[in-house]
Amino acid sequence: MARTLTFKIFRYNPFDENSVPKMQEYKLDETPRLNLYSALYRIKDELDPTLMFDFVCRAGICGSCGMTINGRPTLACRTLTKDLPDVIELHPLPFFKMLGDLSVDTGIWFREMAQSVESWIHTEKEFDPTAEEERMDNKIANDIYENERCIECGCCLAGCATAQVYTDFLGATGLNRIGRFMIDPRDKRTQEEWFELVSTDEGVFGCIGMMGCDDVCPKDLPLLEVFAYVRRKMMVSLTAK
Numbered sequence: 001m002a003r004t005l006t007f008k009i010f011r012y013n014p015f016d017e018n019s020v021p022k023m024q025e026y027k028l029d030e031t032p033r034l035n036l037y038s039a040l041y042r043i044k045d046e047l048d049p050t051l052m053f054d055f056v057c058r059a060g061i062c063g064s065c066g067m068t069i070n071g072r073p074t075l076a077c078r079t080l081t082k083d084l085p086d087v088i089e090l091h092p093l094p095f096f097k098m099l100g101d102l103s104v105d106t107g108i109w110f111r112e113m114a115q116s117v118e119s120w121i122h123t124e125k126e127f128d129p130t131a132e133e134e135r136m137d138n139k140i141a142n143d144i145y146e147n148e149r150c151i152e153c154g155c156c157l158a159g160c161a162t163a164q165v166y167t168d169f170l171g172a173t174g175l176n177r178i179g180r181f182m183i184d185p186r187d188k189r190t191q192e193e194w195f196e197l198v199s200t201d202e203g204v205f206g207c208i209g210m211m212g213c214d215d216v217c218p219k220d221l222p223l224l225e226v227f228a229y230v231r232r233k234m235m236v237s238l239t240a241k
């Protein structure tokens with residue numbers, strides 16, 4: 001027999017001065033292979049058109065549907081209701097600027113992070129659009145690809161104790177971004193420059209290593225290896241000083 005699901009959803013509009021944060025309840029009959037994307041759209045279409053949440057790709061690619069589902073930050077579009085209990089509590093991801101209900105602005109934070117870690121290849125080499133594409137060792141290309149799989153959903157920051165206290169903390173995704181450029185032989189930043197970038201409270205010193213980020217990353221990025229690599233690189237910089 002089909003279950004009746006109870007959704008308890010956080011409601012708050014920070015742009016409405018009369019809005020007060022509260023949990024609102026909705027009931028929905030479960031259908032086969034129902035995911036949270038479809039469930040939330042059914043609630044919006046059939047019960048409450050004012051409900052705010054974000055989805056773009058519905059395929060675990062764009063990273064926009066991150067939310068806290070029964071206490072765990074994850075992607076709503078990849079979550080099937082059959083894997084959840086009868087009562088489903090939804091909150092917006094903590095850490096990010098709230099836009100309303102389940103919708104947060106991850107873009108501002110990710111743009112600032114990209115600027116602060118100078119998320120581009122640092123090279124003196126002039127770009128020649130007519131030149132043949134530069135070849136790269138397969139292993140290095142694969143390692144870079146692994147880092148590049150981050151979809152900027154923000155779940156790792158939502159699951160990170162340090163990030164809740166220090167909003168400037170780069171978190172797993174920021175350290176992963178740094179790691180991506182450290183691996184890249186085209187990036188000519190010096191050991192000293194890498195050291196300056198990561199040896200801060202916002203960088204590796206802020207990370208307490210409990211790996212909450214690793215537990216919740218919906219793309220299963222090899223964060224443990226990324227941290228080890230960044231730390232190793234920092235130690236090399238330190239000994240070279």
Ligand code: SF4
Binds near residue numbers: 160162207208
């Ligand atoms: S290991 Fe812990 S402190 Fe470090 S980034 Fe991951 S969740 Fe945050």
Ligand code: SF4
Binds near residue numbers: 153220
């Ligand atoms: S590291 Fe994982 S959890 Fe963090 S933003 Fe990237 S994909 Fe999301």
Ligand code: FES
Binds near residue numbers: 054057059064077
């Ligand atoms: S809607 Fe794009 S990752 Fe979920």
